[in-house]
Amino acid sequence: MKCIIVEDQIPAQRILKHYLQDFPEWQLVASFTDALQAKEFLQKEEVDLIFLDIHLPRLSGMDFLRNLKKHPAVILTTAFPDYALESYEFKVIDYLMKPIAPERFAQAMEKYHSLYKKAESDFSFFVKSGYEKIAVSTKDLIYIATDMDYTELHLNDKTVLSKETLNHWEQKLEDHGFQRIHKSYLINLEQILEVYSNAVVLKSAQEIPIGRAYKEAFRRRLES
Template sequence: MIHSIIIEDQPPAQRVLKKYIGDMGNMELKATFVDALQAMDFLKSEPVDLIFLDIHLPKISGIDFLKALTNKPHIILTTAFSEYALESYEYDVVDYLLKPFSFERFVQAVSKLPILKQEGVSSLNKIENSFTPEVIFIKSGYEHIKIEVSDIRFIQSDADYTEIFTSKKKHLSQEPLRHWEEHLDSKKFVRIHKSYILNISKIQKIVGNQVRLDENTNLPIGRAYKKVFMKIVIK
């Protein structure tokens, strides 16, 4: 069993990490802290194997916390800012997770722990392959917005971004369309066009080379995607 703690001041990010840790099966979360000073006091009497550490924290930063540690556990950094990646590896961290990150990416980071490399990661792969996310978090400014996966109707490519359309509104994501194609359940979300991924449960009807979701929403089916799409939908 891998004993871990979370040092993270944002509740949405805390919830994601707690969920992912719980889904692993071979990890136990000992405590969660909103600042590194609290964690320092805890570590004096409660050693752990792994720390999930945010960089932007109140009181002292995650980097300063790393510098101050003497008997350092394994560290996986979690942050929304990619510019700290190079500096962080100077402190021998296990991995660097850029928010928002998927469960698959989380498993990939955890599998780099020396103890798991020795034991092999077959159990991790089983967890990863059987996991279907119920929610996703997308970055919007300084916030991470939770979206119910089942509420997504379709995702549309918009240059370097994607727009995620739900039943109530649309959300702009910084991730490309390929990211969602790789991280959403391929049995439920299907690429139907170079610019569209569709939740097949939202289909009202298929007319020629178009999918109708409602009387105001018709999406094109690309020629290169139609054969695979029809095999999935019409069984």
């Protein structure tokens, strides 16, 4: 697997390179002190993971992510904790605060492997809808909403009705990238486009409210 480092402080680059030596499955293909150089590199090459500082010369880390057409996974390396929620839409899988301890770095790498192993083994299941049993894949499932007597499973190309409760779906899907953010909504975290204080916007343009009782658990899930 291939990664790059985008970090303007050479000592910080050295630390990341040193930590990466404990992960022989990873190949560090390039290091940059400038996000514009990294952007030019990524127009020609593909990588699996970027170690990215936020405060960079000429182009900030967040603006760099906004301008990328294709997003590899990202581990942010920064001295500033203020960008955690904003960074989530850019496939940021961890947020490492400087100075970075080796144990914390290893935890971030394990998180990458855990998340992408799940993504590769997509979870599929059957939904009983009326007299039918409909196959559903989590990669196609955007969110689930409840309407008293039934739940609506909103897929990329259709909506499936089920007699199962939202609590049932929450328990079934919580280990497959889904999170309850409101008493009436369970969302696919991979489908998040933007996060606001009281709502999320999904890639389908659907805006889902964040319930007060679910806000703290949702925040912890995003930062975990």
